[in-house]
Amino acid sequence: MGIKDFLQSRRDDAELGTGLWRRAHDRFVRGLDRFHQILERMPATDTLEHLIPVANDLADLLPRVRSVAAQAQNIAPSNGTDVPASPTGVYSDLHRSLSKAGNSLALCAEALAMTRCAGTCEQSCDRETVVSRRVQTVVQHIETAEELLGRALAEKAELASA
Structure with a gap:
């Protein structure tokens, strides 16, 4: 370690911190690293050119x-x-969404790896679509986490003023 x-x-x-919020963040980072590692090892094709913007979109998340x-920490x-306790369970839901985002990103990397190893498609299949669907799932989990964070902040403020 440098x-x-x-x-x-x-x-x-x-x-x-060093608890569950950090682990959820680190899980996302590992999934992102894995996605990029797989992408770097793919042969240069038209598919690769279409997946580079997808990889950049994931990095932007x-x-x-x-x-x-x-903010959760x-x-x-x-x-x-x-998971810290809250009257409505919003912290639990927030952690679940962050964890799902990291897990879904790992599934994106898996889908990308499978497109590399799958060979030719006998039926009409679009490998880019498979990866893009997984990316949309990651985005949805992050949007849900951001929404839940807003609810958690509102709950915290309400409890502080009570």
């Missing part, structure tokens, strides 16, 4: 995931494995 990695780890600890995780700190 100094750059060490400093990034310290920043992550400060912003995301990382700041949103980091923001949700950091700020309002409901977690340095363990338990």
Whole structure:
């Protein structure tokens, strides 16, 4: 581990803690890294040219995931494995959405790997569509997490004013 990695780890600890919000963020990062690793190993084809913007779109989601995780750590700190309690269970739902985003991104990488290994399609199939559908699922989970974060912030403010 170099100094750059060490400093990034310290920043992550400060912003995301060491608990479940950090793990949800890191799961997303690992899925993103895996997607790009698979894409880099694909032979140059028309399909590859169409998937590069998809990979860039996925990378553009990382700041949103980091923001949700950091804000969640700020309002409901977690340095363990338990989801912080809330009257409506919004933290649990928020964590579930972030986890699903990371898991769905891993499935995107898997779908991409399968397109590479699948050979020729005997029936009409569009491999790009399969990957694009998985990407849409990732986006939906992040949008849900952002919506739930808004609810969590409102709940926190309501409890503080009561």
